[in-house]
Amino acid sequence: xxxxxxxxxxxxxxxxxxxxxxxxxxxxxxxxxxxxxxxxxxxxxxxxxxxxxxxxxxxxxxxxxxxxxxxxxxxxxxxxxxxxxxxxxxxxxxxxxxxxxxxxxxxxxxxxxxxxxxxxxxxxxxxxxxxxxxxxxxxxxxxxxxxxxxxxxxxxxxxxxxxxxxxxxxxxxxxxxxx
Numbered sequence: 777x778x779x780x781x782x783x784x785x786x787x788x789x790x791x792x793x794x795x796x797x798x799x800x801x802x803x804x805x806x807x808x809x810x811x812x813x814x815x816x817x818x819x820x821x822x823x824x825x826x827x828x829x830x831x832x833x834x835x836x837x838x839x840x841x842x843x844x845x846x847x848x849x850x851x852x853x854x855x856x857x858x859x860x861x862x863x864x865x866x867x868x869x870x871x872x873x874x875x876x877x878x879x880x881x882x883x884x885x886x887x888x889x890x891x892x893x894x895x896x897x898x899x900x901x902x903x904x905x906x907x908x909x910x911x912x913x914x915x916x917x918x919x920x921x922x923x924x925x926x927x928x929x930x931x932x933x934x935x936x937x938x939x940x941x942x943x944x945x946x947x948x949x950x951x952x953x954x955x
Contacts, residue, residue, distance in 0.1 A: 810867035811835065825882040829892025832875035833899045839868040840903055843910075850915055858919040865923035869930045872903075876934040879941050889941065897938045904931045 811819070815835055822828045843864050851857065875896050882889035907928045911917070917924070 810863075810870040825878050825885070825887045826889040826892035829875045829878045829882070829889060830895040832871045832878070833892070833895045836868050836871035836875070836903065837899055839864045839871065840906060843868070844906075847910070847915065858916075861920045862923045865920055865927045868903075869923070869927045872927070872930045872934045876930070876937045879934075879937045883941055883944060893938055893941045896934060897942070900931055900935050900938065904928070904935065907931060 815831075818831055819828055822831055843861065846857065846861055846864070875892070879889060879893060879896070881887075882892070907924065911924055911928060914920075914924070
């Protein structure tokens with residue numbers, strides 16, 4: 777069978793596709809779908825790694841508070857409740873994962889992330905027991921079980937990263953007063 781496509785046309789088409797794809801990929805950084813616009817703006821504005829870890833911890837805390845509200849106001853007739861629970865758990869997991877990733881980046885780049893690590897460490901002390909309690913006693917656990925397991929695993933992984941960071945972070949330099 778004979779081809780009607782000229783060899784040069786294939787190269788031209790391939791180069792056109794790669795140029796158009798490259799233009800769209802670098803147009804704008806992709807927004808995390810679990811963050812609101814205001815939250816994404818705060819992350820961008822924070823700039824430094826330590827404050828960003830603290831912000832992600834705060835956002836995770838917000839999702840935990842919303843979960844607590846959802847469980848306190850249980851309504852069997854609410855059709856969207858399962859979606860909200862799963863969305864909150866996914867958002868929480870995303871925040872914790874991003875905070876843990878920033879810890880690794882901060883350590884790698886030898887940045888001052890002490891305050892962010894402390895904030896995450898304090899948050900985990902509250903988050904993990906709460907999530908484990910839901911896993912044991914939560915209403916209608918089967919409807920959000922997988923996302924809850926992911927949230928618990930992400931929290932445990934972040935806890936390991938916090939412990940590693942706490943051991944690996946050097947104390948800040950002491951400034952001596954020349955006299």
